[in-house]
Amino acid sequence: MPSDRAPLSLKIAAGAGLLFLHLPILLIFVYAFTTEDKSYQWPPPGLTLKWFAVTWNRPDVWAALRLSLQVAAISTAVALVLGTLCAAAVSRAHFFGRETVSLLVILPIALPGVVTGIALRSVFHIAEIPFSFWTIVLGHATFCVVVVYNNAVARFRRTSGSLIEASMDLGADSFQTLRHVLLPNIATALLAGGMLAFALSFDEVIVTTFTAGQQQTLPIWMLEELVRPRQRPVTNVVAMVVVLVTLLPILGAYYLTRGTDAVAGQGK
Amino acid sequence: MSAVSFDGVSRHFGPVRAVDAVSLDIAEGEFFAMLGPSGSGKTTCLRLIAGFERPSAGVIRLFGAAVQDQPPYRRPVNTVFQDYALFPHLNVRDNVAYGLMIAGQNRADRHRAADEALEMVRLSGYGARKPSALSGGQRQRVALARALVMKPRVLLLDEPLGALDLKLREQMQDELKTLQRQLGITFIFVTHDQGEALSMADRVAVFNEGRILQTGTPETVYFRPDVPFVADFVGSSNILPAPLVARLTGTHAAAALRPEALRIADAGPLRATVTALSFLGTATRVVLEAEGTRLTALLAKGAPRPAPGDTVALAWDAGDLHLMAGA
Amino acid sequence: MSAVSFDGVSRHFGPVRAVDAVSLDIAEGEFFAMLGPSGSGKTTCLRLIAGFERPSAGVIRLFGAAVQDQPPYRRPVNTVFQDYALFPHLNVRDNVAYGLMIAGQNRADRHRAADEALEMVRLSGYGARKPSALSGGQRQRVALARALVMKPRVLLLDEPLGALDLKLREQMQDELKTLQRQLGITFIFVTHDQGEALSMADRVAVFNEGRILQTGTPETVYFRPDVPFVADFVGSSNILPAPLVARLTGTHAAAALRPEALRIADAGPLRATVTALSFLGTATRVVLEAEGTRLTALLAKGAPRPAPGDTVALAWDAGDLHLMAGA
Amino acid sequence: GTATAQMSEIGEGEGALSIVAWAGYIESGETDADFDWVSAFQDKTGCMVSVKTANTSDEMVALMNEGGFDLVTASGDASLRMIAGNRVQPINIDLIPSWSKVDDRLKDAPWHTVDGVHYGVPYMWGPNVLMYDTEVFPEAPKSWDVVFKQMDLPDGASNAGRVQAYDGPIHIADAANYLMYHDPDLGITDPYELTQPQYDAALDLLRGQRELVSRYWHDAFIQIDDFKNEGMVASGSWPFQVNLLEADGVPVASTIPEEGATGWADTTMLHAEAEHPNCAYMWMEHTLSSNLQSDLSVWFGAVPSVPEACTDGSGMQTAEGCTANGLDDFDKIKFWKTPVANCASQEECVPYYRWVSDYIGVIGGR
Amino acid sequence: MMRAFSDTLWRRPRLTIALLLAPPLIWLGVVYLGALAALLAQSFFSIDHFTGQVNRDLTLATYAELLRASNLDIILRTVTMAALVTLASAVIAFPIAWYAARHARGRWKALFYLGVMMPLWSSYLVKVYSWKLILAREGILTWGAEKLHLAWALNGWLALPVVGGNSLSVSATGTFVVFVYVWLPYMILPVQAALERVPPSMLEASGDLGAKPFQTLRHVLLPLAMPGVVAGSIFTFSLTLGDYIIPGIIGSSRRFIGQAVYEQQGVAGNTPLAAAFAMVPILIMAAYLWAAKKQGAFNAL
Ligand SMILES: Nc1ncnc2c1ncn2[C@@H]1O[C@H](COP(=O)(O)OP(=O)(O)OP(=O)(O)O)[C@@H](O)[C@H]1O
Numbered sequence A: 001m002p003s004d005r006a007p008l009s010l011k012i013a014a015g016a017g018l019l020f021l022h023l024p025i026l027l028i029f030v031y032a033f034t035t036e037d038k039s040y041q042w043p044p045p046g047l048t049l050k051w052f053a054v055t056w057n058r059p060d061v062w063a064a065l066r067l068s069l070q071v072a073a074i075s076t077a078v079a080l081v082l083g084t085l086c087a088a089a090v091s092r093a094h095f096f097g098r099e100t101v102s103l104l105v106i107l108p109i110a111l112p113g114v115v116t117g118i119a120l121r122s123v124f125h126i127a128e129i130p131f132s133f134w135t136i137v138l139g140h141a142t143f144c145v146v147v148v149y150n151n152a153v154a155r156f157r158r159t160s161g162s163l164i165e166a167s168m169d170l171g172a173d174s175f176q177t178l179r180h181v182l183l184p185n186i187a188t189a190l191l192a193g194g195m196l197a198f199a200l201s202f203d204e205v206i207v208t209t210f211t212a213g214q215q216q217t218l219p220i221w222m223l224e225e226l227v228r229p230r231q232r233p234v235t236n237v238v239a240m241v242v243v244l245v246t247l248l249p250i251l252g253a254y255y256l257t258r259g260t261d262a263v264a265g266q267g268k
Numbered sequence B, C: 001m002s003a004v005s006f007d008g009v010s011r012h013f014g015p016v017r018a019v020d021a022v023s024l025d026i027a028e029g030e031f032f033a034m035l036g037p038s039g040s041g042k043t044t045c046l047r048l049i050a051g052f053e054r055p056s057a058g059v060i061r062l063f064g065a066a067v068q069d070q071p072p073y074r075r076p077v078n079t080v081f082q083d084y085a086l087f088p089h090l091n092v093r094d095n096v097a098y099g100l101m102i103a104g105q106n107r108a109d110r111h112r113a114a115d116e117a118l119e120m121v122r123l124s125g126y127g128a129r130k131p132s133a134l135s136g137g138q139r140q141r142v143a144l145a146r147a148l149v150m151k152p153r154v155l156l157l158d159e160p161l162g163a164l165d166l167k168l169r170e171q172m173q174d175e176l177k178t179l180q181r182q183l184g185i186t187f188i189f190v191t192h193d194q195g196e197a198l199s200m201a202d203r204v205a206v207f208n209e210g211r212i213l214q215t216g217t218p219e220t221v222y223f224r225p226d227v228p229f230v231a232d233f234v235g236s237s238n239i240l241p242a243p244l245v246a247r248l249t250g251t252h253a254a255a256a257l258r259p260e261a262l263r264i265a266d267a268g269p270l271r272a273t274v275t276a277l278s279f280l281g282t283a284t285r286v287v288l289e290a291e292g293t294r295l296t297a298l299l300a301k302g303a304p305r306p307a308p309g310d311t312v313a314l315a316w317d318a319g320d321l322h323l324m325a326g327a
Numbered sequence D: 001g002t003a004t005a006q007m008s009e010i011g012e013g014e015g016a017l018s019i020v021a022w023a024g025y026i027e028s029g030e031t032d033a034d035f036d037w038v039s040a041f042q043d044k045t046g047c048m049v050s051v052k053t054a055n056t057s058d059e060m061v062a063l064m065n066e067g068g069f070d071l072v073t074a075s076g077d078a079s080l081r082m083i084a085g086n087r088v089q090p091i092n093i094d095l096i097p098s099w100s101k102v103d104d105r106l107k108d109a110p111w112h113t114v115d116g117v118h119y120g121v122p123y124m125w126g127p128n129v130l131m132y133d134t135e136v137f138p139e140a141p142k143s144w145d146v147v148f149k150q151m152d153l154p155d156g157a158s159n160a161g162r163v164q165a166y167d168g169p170i171h172i173a174d175a176a177n178y179l180m181y182h183d184p185d186l187g188i189t190d191p192y193e194l195t196q197p198q199y200d201a202a203l204d205l206l207r208g209q210r211e212l213v214s215r216y217w218h219d220a221f222i223q224i225d226d227f228k229n230e231g232m233v234a235s236g237s238w239p240f241q242v243n244l245l246e247a248d249g250v251p252v253a254s255t256i257p258e259e260g261a262t263g264w265a266d267t268t269m270l271h272a273e274a275e276h277p278n279c280a281y282m283w284m285e286h287t288l289s290s291n292l293q294s295d296l297s298v299w300f301g302a303v304p305s306v307p308e309a310c311t312d313g314s315g316m317q318t319a320e321g322c323t324a325n326g327l328d329d330f331d332k333i334k335f336w337k338t339p340v341a342n343c344a345s346q347e348e349c350v351p352y353y354r355w356v357s358d359y360i361g362v363i364g365g366r
Numbered sequence E: 001m002m003r004a005f006s007d008t009l010w011r012r013p014r015l016t017i018a019l020l021l022a023p024p025l026i027w028l029g030v031v032y033l034g035a036l037a038a039l040l041a042q043s044f045f046s047i048d049h050f051t052g053q054v055n056r057d058l059t060l061a062t063y064a065e066l067l068r069a070s071n072l073d074i075i076l077r078t079v080t081m082a083a084l085v086t087l088a089s090a091v092i093a094f095p096i097a098w099y100a101a102r103h104a105r106g107r108w109k110a111l112f113y114l115g116v117m118m119p120l121w122s123s124y125l126v127k128v129y130s131w132k133l134i135l136a137r138e139g140i141l142t143w144g145a146e147k148l149h150l151a152w153a154l155n156g157w158l159a160l161p162v163v164g165g166n167s168l169s170v171s172a173t174g175t176f177v178v179f180v181y182v183w184l185p186y187m188i189l190p191v192q193a194a195l196e197r198v199p200p201s202m203l204e205a206s207g208d209l210g211a212k213p214f215q216t217l218r219h220v221l222l223p224l225a226m227p228g229v230v231a232g233s234i235f236t237f238s239l240t241l242g243d244y245i246i247p248g249i250i251g252s253s254r255r256f257i258g259q260a261v262y263e264q265q266g267v268a269g270n271t272p273l274a275a276a277f278a279m280v281p282i283l284i285m286a287a288y289l290w291a292a293k294k295q296g297a298f299n300a301l
């Protein structure tokens, strides 16, 4: 531990960086209350709460929100299963091609979203799969796997392999070990990974534009609204709500994974 | 019938021969130590017995029955892991009761058994704590209780004292020994600390590079090593090269001579120069050089001390010079 | 003039008094050991000298000059870190040459100096390797070379041998001692292993809870501990409680009695029951119980050995019973 | 393309209808409650309308090629491509009673009639106007050169950075139209039929324009934003944007300068594999209803395809309104059509796909 | 039953692995890689330029079209932008990551972590959108510049060729700023992770050997943080290469690869050309990932 006092220049640089990250988001919050609904007039001429009521009464917002929640929930479930299986296999053994598997999992986010999107779209086209709720889910689950995988792999790595051996040593077979030792130990990591996957899916727009037919997820709705606004403050209100809503899973994920090193990696 | 027997057992990891054609018999009720440097295959041997590894070749028998195709949960052995491997999500009592729960015992019974086991390792009252709230020595004892509660016929311990500090270690050594005597279970434990092996075990197997070099009582391996490696590893012996031994005794073979057997005398068969002295508390260690061979002598308290640079004569009792087979 | 002197130096971390009003003088050319249990403040003391910590109070002088306001890179001391802290992205030669590069020496000169330093620690030919391709002992020597190449006036070593195994440790102990004698530099090293401190140092300071309990030569702290803590920590002494000592000698004070000073005799001032025996190679350790006090005796090879359960008489030379000030 | 069999009768509605349309074409009252020509239709027929907005003709073609839609409001630069690609089917005008009311000038227009077969129902038409800021231009600009040539505007500042152009390859025709007037030596007779030298000249003009334009518009609403927030003062545009901006109180107006203008005439066309053909026919009939045409022409600032909608008072439109929107300018307008290699007026013309890639190059600064 | 199955799994560890891997491999290996293969195949098709329909005979014509100067401009422009964005993100991320890794403790550390996570996960569109509010000619930045009497600097910058424009929201500078903003958290987190893995004693050792803080930064810290920077740059680079929304909303109308892919496919219906365009980021990222793997950056992801 070096002397903890940070040089002033570092404090300024770090603080400025954080401000840079946050001010634009706060701005949306302010605009959600503006009385001016035509242009981006700054500073806002007045503040009002009426846009919240207007938003509340917009059925298209609710429809898009419902779809987004459904897509995110199902994609997260699929990603949880696939990501956990993959992490279990990868952390279990030094089998041939283990690196390749990690690469494969990372690929859908390491490659640009348009690539993933257009690739899936062309497959749907070739296989004559019509666009539907499930094509959206397919795309989302593909890139959500990696978040679950990363969380699970990290936890598996920290969960000492001898825990599993200890359980089998005490008479538990593979399934009993899974149920009584493995799952309780990786549960928080899975929950955290799942929450991040949920947030990722909830916010996705680029891949979705390729894999959604006529369906509007909330981000797609927002994109439409940004490009051709009907009531700009409604978009602002939705934007603010989206920020606040995605914040919750993130907070949850943070508190779940925080300080778990001590719990899962004890003994060393 | 042996508790554990290995018949030409090997375990290879690709090119690494972790365990290489080992044959071994451990009697029931024995306190058996596996001693050897890092990477010599001790842990792998233990894991083969427990069933965490499968042999590449050979037969492993537990009480006469070949077990190499049986998974760990079917073997009558239990293990105390080097890192304890306590389940972090369970409290101490549930950790100890885990095996009984799996075996289907009801809650009351298994908790009673767990509490008894905890009492045996002198941890009554700690049942409700999480493992993370225990000190290293306490965790070690929970791991022990968790294994013992299963009433195994063989208990495996992998460097059970490795992570403990000196004081605690000495105390646990005594406790383990007492416990083993009380229960009459076969204990097999792995260590790379020769002091620990010598002071605790009934018999010691010395490993190197996947093979067993010598098996015997602590006195045998200490005083009558078969090969220089054992002499060197079990206590820091002086190894006299074969030509020197030939001149001194007429037999052409390397010989081991324990530092505490070397005396600085007025006259003796060997003359040496003192190069360094160090105070060890209980004794003084003298480093000497005699005809190109580096020798160490331990001088008991009260013996006259030479100064660095002095030339002295060295003597020993003929019986202390142990001739060895290997070069 | 002292090489290092502490005058009432404290370093507090919130409520933790890591170093508490320590005063200390270390002479030039001395081999000085800081000994103490985990958490007693040894490392913090060393870090105060190096400049990685700043004292909460007190004055630190290096060769007479107060340095507590100087950053590490301005102090004429260098450190060998416990974890070696070799730069993983640089090869061994560049690691050793790092300080010289920072000092602006040209490439050829600094490489020559680095090679010389590597030769001094007997690692010639390893210059092109990455630290990750070295064994623990080799890394340790690279760390040493990296510090020595800077020609510091004081060299600080934090548990330099902690991570090494027994054999390598003994070898490095000799090497360090030889090196220090050759170079004449002040060495200050931290350890919690009393054997190491006693065998290597000219003088030892025994720490506990941020304070120095005793400073003196190894013989002094070993044979004439000021307080029971020192007696207990520096070798595992038997501590006789004051009432017992009062009965035996007439003086009411606790006393230390080294295990190797205890003899099992036909008659003696104390009777005891043997509870355990263990073979240590060089000697046999006997655990005894006498009037509620647990005692340990070390029997040299050849001495008659009692069996567990025997009642024996204990004797010692009057001069070996060391009365202490503390309770 | 070969004509597939036409429908012979209209059956029961399928309950749904999906339409690809230009922004602002199919309003259901969400933008402005007064403009709604969907709800009543849905109530009457039970066909629930969903609309996919397309921003360019190319996007419309792509969407129709992909399938899944019933109808499209195609402009002339897209309609023939879809007919050639068999993406749309012939229309049986006998099933559309209001066909007789359609403007005669549109009934057999070449952008939807091939070999006498009708491939759709005219929706509406209009010019691509020059929109300008009335505070900067006290009088309407006389020429398109305010968006093509670097100059100082009446307010004294340069036009650089303050004008926009359409972000679609068809904008090359606007340049050709400008050159047709100002550079007769080039011999341009039809801005959609350009020989290589004529085409090169048009591209050169556009390269000059690139220096003036900091951002091209391809979405009507983004252009509206840009006039509000980015200080834009002149651009080729649609009456739609002009109307919305005027309604918001932004000082703009529009004009057709001396060079004339390009324009569009849109046709509602039926997808070859439409899943809801009955609803589609009902919708086509509905689009020709006088009051829809009337409201639509007000909303979009365009000219109805059914002339009586201007005068019969069934909607908000008036005769003056129709005139203002260009009812009488039909002949001045060069309607969008797809440039093809074997063109009528020249020996060989530069085909559309070259327009596409070259225009991307021009925008990229090449 | 379960026990017997469990015995089999124990005896055949490879079978266990195979069973575990089968579902994810089918999903990712078959569906996803299959999709990429289909994309590759598409790039060898061509399109009928008049009807816009795909002709499935294999041809290199689409690649010839891809290599046209205007398309090469797009590729070059995008790669340059991605490189600059990556560089700038690294520079801005470093102090934040450093402070969070080394100086923030307890409550502050949590705050820093959330401070980075929140923008990372909050809606991408919201963020882009808010920048439109900031950068517009009538937006906040202009307003602020005027209040601070810095309008001259802003206008001076906008007058520059290439990077400038009528306002920040229609300039390449604007695109750049928004890219940096949106991808910055993707850089901070891996760099922070890499920095946290640098043992403090490494820095002390450097200081001990005479290095001043800046020298330590340059000779020890930066080299050791490199794997983190590389890991972060995988994201910043890849995301910039593929994004089409940001340059569509903020920028000078000059196309980027992402827009080209999107427009060729969705607007122009030229799927073969879109596929060929998509191959460009795939190839670039393949090379990048390969290099990153050699750097050991995967462990920092
Ligand atoms: N799963 C494995 N894969 C490959 N090599 C292995 C594996 N397990 C052990 N080894 C190798 O086998 C050899 C023996 O290892 P083992 O763990 O048995 O040594 P050990 O005697 O217990 O050493 P230590 O005292 O360091 O624990 C070593 O070289 C080790 O690297």
Ligand SMILES: Nc1ncnc2c1ncn2[C@@H]1O[C@H](COP(=O)(O)OP(=O)(O)OP(=O)(O)O)[C@@H](O)[C@H]1O
Residues within 6 Å of the ligand: A001, C013, C016, C017, C018, C019, C036, C037, C038, C039, C040, C041, C042, C043, C044, C045, C192
């Ligand atoms: N940066 C710090 N913040 C808070 N407490 C500290 C810090 N550094 C040291 N301490 C505390 O100060 C006390 C002394 O620590 P120090 O590291 O000096 O002990 P030590 O004698 O070197 O022990 P060890 O043998 O375990 O290394 C300990 O209680 C430790 O927890």
Ligand SMILES: [Mg+2]
Residues within 6 Å of the ligand: B042, B043, B044
């Ligand atoms: Mg081992």
Ligand SMILES: [Mg+2]
Residues within 6 Å of the ligand: C042, C043, C044
């Ligand atoms: Mg320490």
